[in-house]
Amino acid sequence: MCPGHVSGTKMRGDMRLRDSTIIDYLRGNADDRLFAMADSLTRQVHGSEVFLRAIIEFSNVCDKHCHYCGLRAPNQDVSRYRLSPEAILQAAEAAALMGAGTIVLQSGDDISYTAATIGGLIREIKQRHPVAVTLSLGDRDLGDYAFWRRCGADRCLLKLESTDAFLYKRLRQGEYFAARLHRLEALRALGYEVGSGVIAGLPGTTLLHALRDIHFLTQLNLDMLAVGPFVPHPQTPMRDAAPGSVGLSQRITALLRLLNPHANIPATSALDALRPGSRGQALRRGCNVLMPSLTPEEHRKDYSIYPGKNDQGLDIAGSLALAVDTIIEHSLLPSNARGDAKRRPHAHQSATRSAPGHHPHGPSQCGQVLAD
Ligand code: SAH
Ligand code: SF4
Numbered sequence: 001m002c003p004g005h006v007s008g009t010k011m012r013g014d015m016r017l018r019d020s021t022i023i024d025y026l027r028g029n030a031d032d033r034l035f036a037m038a039d040s041l042t043r044q045v046h047g048s049e050v051f052l053r054a055i056i057e058f059s060n061v062c063d064k065h066c067h068y069c070g071l072r073a074p075n076q077d078v079s080r081y082r083l084s085p086e087a088i089l090q091a092a093e094a095a096a097l098m099g100a101g102t103i104v105l106q107s108g109d110d111i112s113y114t115a116a117t118i119g120g121l122i123r124e125i126k127q128r129h130p131v132a133v134t135l136s137l138g139d140r141d142l143g144d145y146a147f148w149r150r151c152g153a154d155r156c157l158l159k160l161e162s163t164d165a166f167l168y169k170r171l172r173q174g175e176y177f178a179a180r181l182h183r184l185e186a187l188r189a190l191g192y193e194v195g196s197g198v199i200a201g202l203p204g205t206t207l208l209h210a211l212r213d214i215h216f217l218t219q220l221n222l223d224m225l226a227v228g229p230f231v232p233h234p235q236t237p238m239r240d241a242a243p244g245s246v247g248l249s250q251r252i253t254a255l256l257r258l259l260n261p262h263a264n265i266p267a268t269s270a271l272d273a274l275r276p277g278s279r280g281q282a283l284r285r286g287c288n289v290l291m292p293s294l295t296p297e298e299h300r301k302d303y304s305i306y307p308g309k310n311d312q313g314l315d316i317a318g319s320l321a322l323a324v325d326t327i328i329e330h331s332l333l334p335s336n337a338r339g340d341a342k343r344r345p346h347a348h349q350s351a352t353r354s355a356p357g358h359h360p361h362g363p364s365q366c367g368q369v370l371a372d
Contacts, residue, residue: 017258019211026207026251038254038286045261046288050327051339053102053134053266054095054294054320057303057310058083062108064138065173066161068199070233070304071108077235081299082110085117089124091316095294096129098320099336103131104157104291109138118144119151126152132338134195139179142186154340155193158184159226162198163216164209171202184220193341195224195264200252201244202230210252218259223341224289225263227253228270231306246275250285257286262342264289273308280326289339292323 025034059082062071070078083091092103103125107113122133134155135148145156158180162168165177188194198213217225229244249271257265266289267282283290293300293310300310300319314322327334 017255022211022214022255023207025255026210026248028247028251031247031251034251034254035285038257039284041261042257042265042286042288045342048331048333049288049335049337049339050283050332051102051264051289051335051337052100052320052323052327053104053289053291053339054092054098054100055104055106055136055291056083056088056091056095057106057293057295057300058088058091059107059110059113060299060303061110061112062138063111064109064175067171067173067237068202068230068233068306070235070306072236075235078304079302081302082112083296083299085121087296088121089128091294091296092121092125092131093128094316095320096125096131098294098317099334100294100320101131101336101338102134102155103129104134104136106136106157107138109140111140115141115144115147119147122148122151122153130338132340139175139183142183142190145187145192146190149190149192153192154338155195155224156187157195157224157226158187159197159199160184160217162202162205162209163213164205167202167204167209193223195226196220196222197224197226197228198252199244199270200227200229200249201242203238203241210248214252214255214259217256222260222263225253225256225260225265226268227256228268229274231270231273231308233304233306243274246271246278250278250282253282254286264339264341266291269293269309270306273306280330283327283330283332290323290327292319294319 024030060071060078061080061082063073065072065074095103125131125133132154133152134157135153136157160180162171168177169175184194184196196217200210227249229246229249232238232241232243253265265287267279267287269279271278271282294316295303295310297315303310312322324334
């Protein structure tokens, strides 16, 4: 569907957002209004609480070749590390004792951690601490994910990165968008809370891509939505590409909030990498989650997905304290609750859910370029 047509996507209540309105907002023509609406809806549905999710980046080894990411396998200039299971449990314990209600286990796509090892970690963490466990481990086998669910894992994050299947294939060096989408849907069928999202402002994308990302993600009826701007990494093939913009990323997020009132939406660290302070600002622009890195200090800077990630030079207590301060600075309340998904009173997307490559906002139906 092209801008100017009335979109079928419904906001909470009776309001609808036209594609032309979304495009106007994406252009930044009414930022004050958009961000105020997103903040007001966030507070209405989620209150003043901001959930703290401690992220433990336990391995920066990756067998993938994503063109945008500093951890890609061919990058020989990154000092690779793998935390031992004991070190991961220690980090989880520290995070839980410091008040995180969710532990996010994230890594490169590193299959050296067997299903049994990860499963053992999940069981231990869940037995020892009253936390939710989120997995962000990439394209692992669905059989492994099924096993980890039985071990007690609660949630999975698997970003689609871009909902343009051609771009996805190019930027993820031959991987298939349909496979990623299938995995995401299968994770939901396994009983996980599921989250996804995109990288905003990838080179070659336009506002029409953003429009389609917004519709596509909304139609998936996700529990969590995460959008961060593209940050070029000097040791990748995209080193010379223009960075994404903080404004566009925040606008996409705010629009997703309007269309997904009940989703948990983090203020992502990539915002701060491009413009310090913009992650905190996003807490007043539709976000209700903050995910400080509680990766052990000696490895944190090597989890260099993009420059500026994890380089504040803080220890884990300092990293959590900074997150708490950021929340308070924006007159919000840090929360150590698990922050489980709020179920929607009316799931409005099921009738319009689309098959990959056939959704109504695809380039095949609307190929014009509006703006860069
Ligand atoms: N390997 C797993 C999880 C770690 S990557 C996976 O790929 O799913 C975590 C996220 O970092 C990715 O989903 C991607 O959205 C983000 N990312 C990677 N490189 C980036 C870059 N250059 N700019 C912004 N975000 C990036
Ligand atoms: Fe690996 Fe994830 Fe980076 Fe891709 S985005 S190279 S899968 S860590």
